[in-house]
Amino acid sequence: MGRAPTETSPRLGNHAVYAYTIAKSKGITGMSMNQDTKMGRPKQSDDERQQKVDAIIQSAQSLFIAEGFPSVSMRKIAAKASMGTMTLYKYFPNKNAILHHIWAGFFDELFDLVRSDVEKETDAKSKLKAMCMTYLNYWVGHPDRFRIVFLNEDRASSTDEFFINHANITQEMLLTVGPMMQDLSKSVDPSSMMVFLESLMCFVHGVALNVITISEYPWSDYEKYIDIFLDSKF
């Protein structure tokens, strides 16, 4: 693969790549050149690359906003961005990598909701419950978005270079919630609180998953499920 040499450190300059190129051409032509010169067409600058990346993301997002999710196809994104379809793959490893940028917006929206609802409560338990309810209401109210975000086969996400991914959002979420629980954190050590928050997060995602994807089953009001979970700790 042509891109392989740059994948490990895309923002750290290309010395290693150039050195390799030079060594190779030395071996063939027997001539020497200094480290700053390189043969062939130079790579586009980070700015240039970023501009293209932004254009692609903007096209995807405007398509999503204007015509809904089903319209976000690689061919349509490319057409909107005035480039060949396969050019997208120069900048993103696959469709999911582009989608990440769309659903990052969902999380912004969601976290704003959560924060504002949580602020209305005073004690830790009420805050946690408010958080869970707002979070669940959002996903159950937007099941299509839940599917986009969580029910996507994105095995390749760990190999892409983009900074927004599930793990970061998980972390952001836990960090957002953590400070809400000062009164709790006084009595519990941080690491076991983290485990608690993680399990709470699993729980909330599980409720959403079940309610959304197993819609034929007569689930109880999910507030009851939350109460069961939270009553364990409070």
Added chain:
Amino acid sequence: MGRAPTETSPRLGNHAVYAYTIAKSKGITGMSMNQDTKMGRPKQSDDERQQKVDAIIQSAQSLFIAEGFPSVSMRKIAAKASMGTMTLYKYFPNKNAILHHIWAGFFDELFDLVRSDVEKETDAKSKLKAMCMTYLNYWVGHPDRFRIVFLNEDRASSTDEFFINHANITQEMLLTVGPMMQDLSKSVDPSSMMVFLESLMCFVHGVALNVITISEYPWSDYEKYIDIFLDSKF
């Protein structure tokens, strides 16, 4: 749609359909005929239909076993069953309806494991924990299967006529687990135990979902999550 009249009661005979046909031909031709005669090619018998259905499922399953999940495509199933691709759609509304029959096998396998592991334990809490661990180990050990079962867009599943679906399996699971908890059920009323089991199920699915799809995040050992949940009730 041609199939619409039979969709509501596929196994209950076709009187309504025939009556409609007769009335229509009366109106046009002015002739009378008894209720048992019908024009045009007769529908295949339930047996004939079931034979085709079985052939399709067998093809899908043998493909899955022999070549793995990626080989289970409509074209390949049809080729294996020696019929045109679109003929499959006479018997199944979409690919997912065929897939249901494949992953029903996963649940058989899984429930056997769960039952045998649970039997080794004596008290309710140990049984529940064993169940959770076995269940989670299975899905985390077969993430591809988890994706097939839970991360499929099967909006149409509620319209298909097949008896195996998420809801049934959910119910089966709860009924399987219920009897394991005799000692608990003495002290708790059945309806709130159901709510507890449902929330436990959400929790377990959520752990699997998070661990499998958000694999970049450094999740703790999920045994800890289970302990947190179960410690609430015991």
Added chain:
DNA sequence: GAGAATAAGCGTACGCGTACGATTTAGTCA
């Protein structure tokens, strides 16, 4: 300039799920 080298861009092709509508088949009726 000519030519080599390399990055960027994209045309073509494959297999996918499935909508649509034409064709074939299997019966009854005159």
Added chain:
DNA sequence: TGACTAAATCGTACGCGTACGCTTATTCTC
């Protein structure tokens, strides 16, 4: 028998994601 009819079958076509490899652009060295 042959016309009629409805069920069963499936050929064709569309848009999809994307693998592969060719074309084009931009820089170098000579």
